[in-house]
Amino acid sequence: xxxxxxxxxxxxxxxxxxxxxxxxxxxxxxxxxxxxxxxxxxxxxxxxxxxxxxxxxxxxxxxxxxxxxxxxxxxxxxxxxxxxxxxxxxxxxxxxxxxxxxxxxxxxxxxxxxxxxxxxxxxxxxxxxxxxxxxxxxxxxxxxxxxxxxxxxxxxxxxxxxxx
Amino acid sequence: xxxxxxxxxxxxxxxxxxxxxxxxxxxxxxxxxxxxxxxxxxxxxxxxxxxxxxxxxxxxxxxxxxxxxxxxxxxxxxxxxxxxxxxxxxxxxxxxxxxxxxxxxxxxxxxxxxxxxxxxxxxxxxxxxxxxxxxxxxxxxxxxxxxxxxxxxxxxxxxxxxxxxxxxxxxx
Amino acid sequence: xxxxxxxxxxxxxxxxxxxxxxxxxxxxxxxxxxxxxxxxxxxxxxxxxxxxxxxxxxxxxxxxxxxxxxxxxxxxxxxxxxxxxxxxxxxxxxxxxxxxxxxxxxxxxxxxxxxxxxxxxxxxxxxxxxxxxxxxxxxxxxxxxxxxxxxxxxxxxxxxxxxxxxxxxxxxxxxxxxxxxxxxxxxxxxxxxxxxxxxxxxxxxxxxxxxxxxxxxxxxxxxxxxxxxxxxxxxxxxxxxxxxxxxxxxxxxxxxxxxxxxxxxxxxxxxxxxxxxxxxxxxxxxxxxxxxxxxxxxx
Numbered sequence: 001x002x003x004x005x006x007x008x009x010x011x012x013x014x015x016x017x018x019x020x021x022x023x024x025x026x027x028x029x030x031x032x033x034x035x036x037x038x039x040x041x042x043x044x045x046x047x048x049x050x051x052x053x054x055x056x057x058x059x060x061x062x063x064x065x066x067x068x069x070x071x072x073x074x075x076x077x078x079x080x081x082x083x084x085x086x087x088x089x090x091x092x093x094x095x096x097x098x099x100x101x102x103x104x105x106x107x108x109x110x111x112x113x114x115x116x117x118x119x120x121x122x123x124x125x126x127x128x129x130x131x132x133x134x135x136x137x138x139x140x141x142x143x144x145x146x147x148x149x150x151x152x153x154x155x156x157x158x159x160x161x162x163x164x
Numbered sequence: 165x166x167x168x169x170x171x172x173x174x175x176x177x178x179x180x181x182x183x184x185x186x187x188x189x190x191x192x193x194x195x196x197x198x199x200x201x202x203x204x205x206x207x208x209x210x211x212x213x214x215x216x217x218x219x220x221x222x223x224x225x226x227x228x229x230x231x232x233x234x235x236x237x238x239x240x241x242x243x244x245x246x247x248x249x250x251x252x253x254x255x256x257x258x259x260x261x262x263x264x265x266x267x268x269x270x271x272x273x274x275x276x277x278x279x280x281x282x283x284x285x286x287x288x289x290x291x292x293x294x295x296x297x298x299x300x301x302x303x304x305x306x307x308x309x310x311x312x313x314x315x316x317x318x319x320x321x322x323x324x325x326x327x328x329x330x331x332x333x334x335x336x
Numbered sequence: 337x338x339x340x341x342x343x344x345x346x347x348x349x350x351x352x353x354x355x356x357x358x359x360x361x362x363x364x365x366x367x368x369x370x371x372x373x374x375x376x377x378x379x380x381x382x383x384x385x386x387x388x389x390x391x392x393x394x395x396x397x398x399x400x401x402x403x404x405x406x407x408x409x410x411x412x413x414x415x416x417x418x419x420x421x422x423x424x425x426x427x428x429x430x431x432x433x434x435x436x437x438x439x440x441x442x443x444x445x446x447x448x449x450x451x452x453x454x455x456x457x458x459x460x461x462x463x464x465x466x467x468x469x470x471x472x473x474x475x476x477x478x479x480x481x482x483x484x485x486x487x488x489x490x491x492x493x494x495x496x497x498x499x500x501x502x503x504x505x506x507x508x509x510x511x512x513x514x515x516x517x518x519x520x521x522x523x524x525x526x527x528x529x530x531x532x533x534x535x536x537x538x539x540x541x542x543x544x545x546x547x548x549x550x551x552x553x554x555x556x557x558x559x560x561x562x563x564x565x566x567x568x569x570x571x572x573x574x575x576x577x578x579x580x581x582x583x584x585x586x587x588x589x590x591x592x593x594x595x596x597x598x599x600x601x602x603x604x605x606x607x608x609x610x611x612x613x614x615x616x617x618x619x620x621x622x623x624x625x626x627x628x629x630x631x632x633x634x635x
Contacts, residue, residue, distance in 0.1 A: 049233040068214040164232035217590030305592040313594030321559030321634025
């Protein structure tokens with residue numbers, strides 16, 4: 001086997017593959033800003049705002065109305081891992097290096113949010129106010145905390161609830 | 165044969181590159197073109213409808229600032245639209261028109277426009293200005309959604325029954 | 337000259353001058369601002385004459401293609417251009433085309449333009465509409481000739497079909513101004529909703545026994561919804577929701593009108609969205625009163 005030719009082919013193949021992958025990733029990971037840190041912070045802010053709205057709806061006795069917010073959480077959760085490419089830790093980011101050291105756990109945590117939000121949504125669609133209230137009571141810890149605790153540097157001050 | 169060696173190299177190189185790329189992004193390659201793009205985008209669009217309906221209900225109730233979260237959700241989902249329409253994803257279940265791929269630049273622009281309109285709505289709501297929010301909301305359906313649905317979607321044949329409140333999403 | 341001959345001169349002069357006097361008084365009756373506003377409103381209530389406009393191209397300049405069992409026709413240029421549009425037609429000629437489907441040269445219009453339905457418009461409304469049409473910017477675009485594939489279509493088939501099958505609206509003495517009667521007028525005549533929403537018989541005429549019952553094979557290959565009050569297969573939205581939809585395209589589930597309905601709501605220089613809330617509510621009220629038709633469109 002002529003190794004030189006194989007190497008040439010390997011280089012060619014890798015470049016093409018990477019170009020293809022790069023194009024594909026490009027359309028799914030960025031929100032147009034090209035900055036994964038900014039994009040994921042924007043996503044998380046919206047997650048927080050929807051979660052805040054869920055809580056206020058339940059408080060107002062309107063538990064069945066949370067379906068739309070829960071669905072938002074479920075869909076946003078699907079996007080999380082794509083906003084944490086290798087090497088995207090920056091000064092602005094609150095992400096911990098543990099994310100990449102324990103990637104399967106990070107992935108599982110995102111999936112956990114997706115699943116729990118889906119359950120909440122289904123309970124709301126079924127108009128089961130009692131189930132919704134029960135889920136919401138521990139949702140913060142079970143769906144958000146399970147990821148934030150190991151993988152995010154806690155904010156030093158508690159900012160006001162995100163409005164959007 | 166020399167070509168054979170090169171080809172082997174190409175295959176090997178591609179596989180290695182792809183493996184490295186997917187581990188770097190932490191994503192399995194099958195996620196990039198989702199296995200059921202039609203179902204995924206219909207789910208996304210349903211959420212868009214529910215978000216917009218919710219926003220209209222809030223507007224009616226005078227809850228102006230609360231609209232911002234719906235608008236931001238719409239802005240965020242709009243960025244996901246083009247990726248949900250990979251080439252060759254037209255199926256019986258899909259209401260997408262072939263024009264999407266014939267006029268891809270226009271389609272992308274329409275998705276981007278949805279984001280721009282949604283951000284406009286969001287910013288008006290954040291400012292708590294009722295008149296400004298109402299002005300944007302008045303045109304929003306046609307400007308943010310209609311401008312894409314018009315050329316690129318086959319309209320539903322039945323008026324949706326019964327009128328669905330915002331929370332009527334299909335369980336997965 | 338005696339008195340008699342002077343009188344004869346005067347009578348002769350008056351007779352000779354009378355056409356000039358009459359046409360001068362006709363020309364002096366330029367449409368008022370109020371009439372033009374009414375005309376524009378009517379224009380919007382028909383959906384902005386969108387059939388005469390190719391999307392994104394000049395309004396009313398024609399050229400839009402319609403295929404049918406008769407062959408293919410192209411919408412006419414109805415801008416005021418004198419050579420290629422209707423600028424050289426009189427008001428009566430335009431009204432005859434709109435209502436009765438005849439051109440000044442005697443040619444019959446293929447009823448893609450629904451003249452039997454527009455015949456249900458009140459005279460004042462049509463007159464105002466014509467006045468408005470004359471203010472739309474003139475565009476030079478020659479009409480594309482039609483391609484009729486059915487032998488003896490215009491001479492024999494069409495007249496026979498019109499007299500035997502085509503349901504025909506008749507105009508009220510004055511257009512109703514409010515309530516269900518107003519809604520009926522806007523739906524049956526002005527908005528010509530049945531042209532898309534009513535199923536067709538084998539002869540391709542609208543089946544008015546199932547008025548607005550939906551059409552699985554509508555224009556441009558669309559599946560057009562059943563908007564009768566049938567609980568299972570029709571429209572069950574509230575009046576408020578219907579009125580809102582016509583004004584904005586927003587549906588109760590957050591979806592937004594697209595396709596041809598989206599086009600007529602948006603309109604061209606005016607559309608359904610420009611109708612008053614009262615009129616849109618009247619339409620909704622009327623829709624609640626028509627017979628429910630069981631007809632499931634689509635899956």
